[in-house]
Amino acid sequence: MGKRSIDYHKNLIKDLKNPAEAAAYLEVALEEGNKEEFLLALRNVAEAIGISELSKKSNIDTEALYKILSEKENLQLYTFVSLLKNMGLRLSVHEISR
Numbered sequence: 001m002g003k004r005s006i007d008y009h010k011n012l013i014k015d016l017k018n019p020a021e022a023a024a025y026l027e028v029a030l031e032e033g034n035k036e037e038f039l040l041a042l043r044n045v046a047e048a049i050g051i052s053e054l055s056k057k058s059n060i061d062t063e064a065l066y067k068i069l070s071e072k073e074n075l076q077l078y079t080f081v082s083l084l085k086n087m088g089l090r091l092s093v094h095e096i097s098r
Contacts, residue, residue, distance in 0.1 A: 016048035018019055019088045026089065042083070043069045049087055057086040 016022045022045045029041035046069055047055050055062040068079055081091055 006044070013048045016045050022048065023089050026084075037077065038058065039069060039071055042075075042080075045087055045089075053081070053098060055085055058083055 016025060025037075026041055026042060026045060029038045034036070046065070052062055055065045058065065060068070068075060068083070084091055
């Protein structure tokens with residue numbers, strides 16, 4: 001069963017290299033409203049882009065970036081928006097249809 005998990009993660013990371021897929025993935029995670037799940041999704045997108053590449057683009061030390069993306073860190077909105085921008089994504093808010 002361990003092999004199946006590795007294959008799933010590899011395929012997920014491969015899919016998240018596509019900015020549209022990454023945006024949809026993060027949007028769903030954000031809608032869930034669970035901080036831990038959202039940070040996991042953000043880490044997966046960062047992994048797909050490449051942590052060192054994202055670190056350089058964001059002008060954030062690699063070690064600091066890992067800390068920011070950890071479950072224990074309280075991700076600040078400014079840092080989050082900056083990371084999204086350097087992932088080629090942006091945060092948006094939409095009216096809920098009723």
